[in-house]
Amino acid sequence: MASSSTVDSSVSDLFSSAPALQSNLGILSPDQIELAKILLENGQSHLFLHWSEPGVCDNEKLGFFDQIARLNSSYPGGLAAYIKTAKELLADSKLGKNPYDGFSPSVPSGENLTFGDENFIEMEKRGVVEARKAAFVLVAGGLGERLGYNGIKVALPRETTTGTCFLQHYIESILALQEASHKVASDGNQTDIPFIIMTSDDTHSRTQNLLELNSYFGMKSTQVQLLKQEKVACLDDNDARLALDSNNKYKIQTKPHGHGDVHSLLYSSGLLDKWLDAGLKWVLFFQDTNGLLFNAIPASLGVSATKQYHVNSLAVPRKAKEAIGGITKLTHADGRAMVINVEYNQLDPLLRASEFPDGDVNCETGYSPFPGNINQLILELGSYKEELQKTGGAIKEFVNPKYKDSTKTSFKSSTRLECMMQDYPKTLPPTARVGFTVMDIWLAYAPVKNNPEDAAKVPKGNPYHSATSGEMAIYRANSRILQKAGVKVEEPVKQVLNGQEVEVWSRITWKPKWGMIFSDIKTKVSGNCDISQRSTMAITGRNVFIDNLSLDGALIVDSIDDAEVKLGGSIKNNGWTMETVDYKDTSVPEEIRIRGFRFNKVEQLEKKFAQPGKFSLED
Numbered sequence: 001m002a003s004s005s006t007v008d009s010s011v012s013d014l015f016s017s018a019p020a021l022q023s024n025l026g027i028l029s030p031d032q033i034e035l036a037k038i039l040l041e042n043g044q045s046h047l048f049l050h051w052s053e054p055g056v057c058d059n060e061k062l063g064f065f066d067q068i069a070r071l072n073s074s075y076p077g078g079l080a081a082y083i084k085t086a087k088e089l090l091a092d093s094k095l096g097k098n099p100y101d102g103f104s105p106s107v108p109s110g111e112n113l114t115f116g117d118e119n120f121i122e123m124e125k126r127g128v129v130e131a132r133k134a135a136f137v138l139v140a141g142g143l144g145e146r147l148g149y150n151g152i153k154v155a156l157p158r159e160t161t162t163g164t165c166f167l168q169h170y171i172e173s174i175l176a177l178q179e180a181s182h183k184v185a186s187d188g189n190q191t192d193i194p195f196i197i198m199t200s201d202d203t204h205s206r207t208q209n210l211l212e213l214n215s216y217f218g219m220k221s222t223q224v225q226l227l228k229q230e231k232v233a234c235l236d237d238n239d240a241r242l243a244l245d246s247n248n249k250y251k252i253q254t255k256p257h258g259h260g261d262v263h264s265l266l267y268s269s270g271l272l273d274k275w276l277d278a279g280l281k282w283v284l285f286f287q288d289t290n291g292l293l294f295n296a297i298p299a300s301l302g303v304s305a306t307k308q309y310h311v312n313s314l315a316v317p318r319k320a321k322e323a324i325g326g327i328t329k330l331t332h333a334d335g336r337a338m339v340i341n342v343e344y345n346q347l348d349p350l351l352r353a354s355e356f357p358d359g360d361v362n363c364e365t366g367y368s369p370f371p372g373n374i375n376q377l378i379l380e381l382g383s384y385k386e387e388l389q390k391t392g393g394a395i396k397e398f399v400n401p402k403y404k405d406s407t408k409t410s411f412k413s414s415t416r417l418e419c420m421m422q423d424y425p426k427t428l429p430p431t432a433r434v435g436f437t438v439m440d441i442w443l444a445y446a447p448v449k450n451n452p453e454d455a456a457k458v459p460k461g462n463p464y465h466s467a468t469s470g471e472m473a474i475y476r477a478n479s480r481i482l483q484k485a486g487v488k489v490e491e492p493v494k495q496v497l498n499g500q501e502v503e504v505w506s507r508i509t510w511k512p513k514w515g516m517i518f519s520d521i522k523t524k525v526s527g528n529c530d531i532s533q534r535s536t537m538a539i540t541g542r543n544v545f546i547d548n549l550s551l552d553g554a555l556i557v558d559s560i561d562d563a564e565v566k567l568g569g570s571i572k573n574n575g576w577t578m579e580t581v582d583y584k585d586t587s588v589p590e591e592i593r594i595r596g597f598r599f600n601k602v603e604q605l606e607k608k609f610a611q612p613g614k615f616s617l618e619d
């Protein structure tokens with residue numbers, strides 16, 4: 001037939017552009033030949049230039065196509081779509097095209113929450129009611145290059161008073177919310193809150209091991225699910241020619257695609273339908289190392305529910321030039337408008353190119369007028385699924401090549417497309433309800449991103465985002481929350497640790513099940529209580545009540561749920577002192593030395609209540 005012979009001749013034309021591949025067609029399966037066609041049709045014949053004759057390196061050749069098959073299936077639209085988008089974005093980048101062309105930025109207005117006031121307390125209660133209809137998604141595929149820690153970030157201690165790691169704290173927080181939510185549920189719905197963790201080849205097996213070694217920190221193993229993101233192909237030039245690995249010419253170089261992958265992974269996992277069927281309503285996304293995050297979750301979920309937001313981003317006041325994105329209203333000349341994160345490296349040029357000639361600077365409040373994105377997103381499940389059905393979970397991408405010179409014709413090293421989860425709203429229709437919720441930094445945001453050396457160089461007044469500041473922020477938040485609940489917690493002292501000046505507050509910690517929301521915490525505190533600055537207090541039990549307690553030293557209390565324990569009276573001991581440690585001192589474990597201090601447990605009152613009943617400290 002005429003038509004099939006045309007096809008055949010165009011196919012053989014295609015393969016004649018890569019003779020080394022053509023001579024190897026006999027070792028390839030029909031599927032592999034299809035993949036080869038896709039590559040050739042998209043300008044990738046250079047990949048086969050060095051291929052040896054059949055019989056030599058055949059296993060490597062099959063391995064090459066295994067990798068191509070993975071790269072093709074893990075990207076929405078496959079490699080053809082990846083290469084096409086790459087060509088377009090590289091051309092725009094070469095022209096220096098502004099990604100926000102036609103849009104002018106302005107300061108958006110959002111919901112402001114003040115910890116402890118009536119509205120905040122109401123929002124928290126509403127959030128607890130909603131929590132049993134939520135699923136949590138942690139993006140933890142990043143290497144944490146800025147921190148430079150050798151392990152996975154979620155295994156780092158959130159604080160070293162108890163040594164609880166981030167992942168344990170997140171799981172215990174979700175379980176505490178689940179339990180609190182089931183308690184107030186009127187419909188008898190007692191489903192478990194799903195917890196999804198996005199990993200990558202860099203973090204997957206270590207995350208899995210951490211969970212298994214610790215029995216999932218108390219969660220059912222079926223409640224937790226890991227979704228691994230794949231890396232994407234690197235690009236060598238403006239024609240989007242895929243880059244070969246310099247050590248193995250049968251392998252494509254790959255790099256991470258960014259946290260935006262979480263949307264296509266969720267979409268292709270089939271979980272969204274499952275969740276809708278189970279009556280879920282919210283998907284909450286969060287990042288690997290914010291130890292304060294769950295202080296902000298209940299109230300902001302309450303805001304989402306009250307305002308019926310399809311998208312709610314959590315934000316905090318932002319210092320100019322701080323490495324967090326700015327939430328910005330972008331209005332197009334044609335009338336379109338959206339409220340979206342502008343990433344920290346793009347905010348200054350965008351502002352300078354419009355009505356903000358000074359760029360990214362603080363205003364009279366001492367903060368940038370643009371709220372800082374902490375990348376905690378609450379999405380309404382129904383509209384989320386509808387949107388992903390249209391996009392397949394694809395998120396607007398960007399490319400950031402480092403050019404060799406101003407001709408922008410070659411790169412210093414290969415580049416790749418990237419995407420960010422907070423760019424999800426970019427494709428939403430104008431009818432979507434997109435909002436954001438601003439909270440105090442001390443309450444809601446203390447990420448661990450910077451290594452000690454870089455943290456010490458952060459401009460004065462800007463947050464360090466280090467292991468030191470991350471831990472100190474936990475003590476500050478807990479101290480302030482107890483102050484607000486009526487405890488006289490002594491004011492902090494200033495100390496320099498690993499070259500960073502921080503406030504050192506009393507080392508107060510508790511388990512999420514002790515107090516998840518402020519109204520619960522208030523029921524756990526009564527009478528005249530005071531805690532001195534040099535004190536340590538760790539509560540790991542649930543029904544523990546602080547009542548007329550005066551603490552000057554260290555107090556560690558654990559109890560079973562059926563034990564009701566009163567912490568009262570005057571407790572004084574030598575306590576735990578803080579010893580400074582230099583981050584360069586490799587005789588100290590890495591997770592400790594990056595903090596710049598460790599505890600010397602000189603003396604403490606340690607109590608464990610393992611029997612049901614009512615007790616006080618004297619028992």
Ligand SMILES: O=c1ccn([C@@H]2O[C@H](COP(=O)(O)OP(=O)(O)O[C@H]3OC[C@@H](O)[C@H](O)[C@H]3O)[C@@H](O)[C@H]2O)c(=O)[nH]1
Nearest residue numbers: 139140141142256257258259287288324325373374375
């Ligand atoms: O490919 C990736 C990259 C990153 N990640 C995860 O995404 C999270 C954020 O990664 P990074 O810490 O590198 O992000 P950045 O600090 O560059 O910026 C991010 O957090 C601060 C916000 O203000 C920014 O808007 C947001 O992009 C981490 O939990 C990381 O593990 C992935 O899961 N996969």
Ligand SMILES: [Mg+2]
Nearest residue numbers: 142144145146
């Ligand atoms: Mg990053």
